[in-house]
Amino acid sequence: MQATKRRFGKSANGFWNNDNTVGYLFALPFIISFSLLTLVPMALSLYYSFCSYTIGASPAWLGIENFFNLMRDETFLNSILVTVQYVAIGVPLKLVFALLIAMLLTKPTRAQGFYRAVYYIPSLIGGSVAVALVWKQLFGSRGPIVGFITSLGAENFNFFGSTTWAFLPLVLCNAWQFGSSMLIFASGLKQIPKDYYEAAEIDGAHVFRRFFSITLPCLSPIILFNLIMQLISGFMTFTQAQIITDGGPNYATNYIALNIFKEGFAYQHMGYACAQSWIMLLIMAGITGIIFKTSSHWTYYEN
């Protein structure tokens, strides 16, 4: 260490090898994007949310009128309600799937890698337009899934014609992509010491007892991580909702991200759409905040 200090300490290299110089040089891409593509847009968005604004015109200051109108805008309030429903049903479903399959695939067999790859495929392609278009026909009124339901005896059943059931194909499309959560759970499971289970088995704890007393507590930090990540991506669901149902029928799947998009780009109410995006941010921050605050009661760290 001393040799290096002498070599670089006071030479002309001093500036370039200073930790501050090196740090800021390497972090520069992010510093630029954070300033120009995050901070400036956020400030603009906050300003526009108090204005009436369309592309090409100059923003007209409205004060809090946008927010006042939002509170009475049934389409917007409904979009929050259906988004919360979608997230509240879809995210737990996805995480339960991810954990169960991860546990199923911990069994060391020669096919383990192959199985994991197969179960990961939906995550790989699930966000694509191709899959959304397939989903639309798969669950459509003439598709094989409705065909199967009809063969069970339900007459004239139609997912996308029903305000009650239209959300289900979208929730399933999201839950189907449990692959990355599954991989994260799988590596968490691998880190639980084997002797915990052995000790429990000697004490006569059966499978369910071992799951609730060992597996769940040991995995709790990972559950928290997956929960937060999936909540955020659930709130931002756009592609599937836009392509599969386009928000319908009768706004039943008009999720907030889709509503903001339509408001801003189809109707050119950009100030109003910005105000909506801030409400969305506040709701998401509130929910994540509550989860973090309560997490100390249900997560368990070994050290």
Add this chain to the structure above:
Amino acid sequence: MKQRRIAINTIYHLFVIAFGALMVYPVVWMIISSFKLKSEILGSEAPFWPTTWVWQNYPDGWRGSGSLTFATYFRNSAIVSVLGTLGTVLSSAMVSYALARVKFAGRKFWFTAMIMTMLLPGQVLMIPQYIIWNRLNLVGTFIPLILPKFLGWPFFIYMMMQFIRGLPKELDEAAMIDGCNKYSIFFRVILPLLGPSIITTVVISFYWIWDDYMGPLLYLSKPGLYTVSLAIKGFADAQGTNFGPMFAMSSLSLIPVFLLFLFFNRYLMDGVTAGSVKG
């Protein structure tokens, strides 16, 4: 005892395979449908296997619905995805090195800023970013889709940071003593060891960009610039109920992602999880 174990094993594999089949069923259904006559794709009488295999859906689809063929759209997607992936890997590796290994003033602040950006919903930035790109006269070019990728992608910065933190610090110190400075440590020590994390970033960022729909929808207004995802949506709208060609192009659109996955699958399964668990 041994027979019992074999029985349990068989049940296990049958169950995993059956459920796996259910998982890939939508994809298989799409691919098979792309070889069917129009009349056999949907409806209660539709058979699972086509009675005659129809190849015509592929050339029909490739021709597209307007004056452009899918050759243009695939080329556009390739440009955006390859450049975007390249930018993501380069910039994210650089930033992650600074945040994980260099003790510069303000590091804590920039780390927090990075985490906040990662958790920030894109909808908040969507409209103002569009307004900025529009002001710069760059809407209708690939630049709004590619340039930001060269400025670091927080998700991958975070993933690479976790990976770098797992590398022993003694490596850096040994390299220091051998005469490396902070720059050569990055290029000659960290970057070569970052391999698994880089592969994961390549695969995931490639398929995120390739599959991206909202970005192209906002910024690519001219059909000549459409990426595959945008073109398929337009094609589906134009074709109405003629699903064969649409499924043919949908199947083709998934091939690059599949190939990359098959190629790097082994590294990917480890790479995704290397970072997240310690956090």
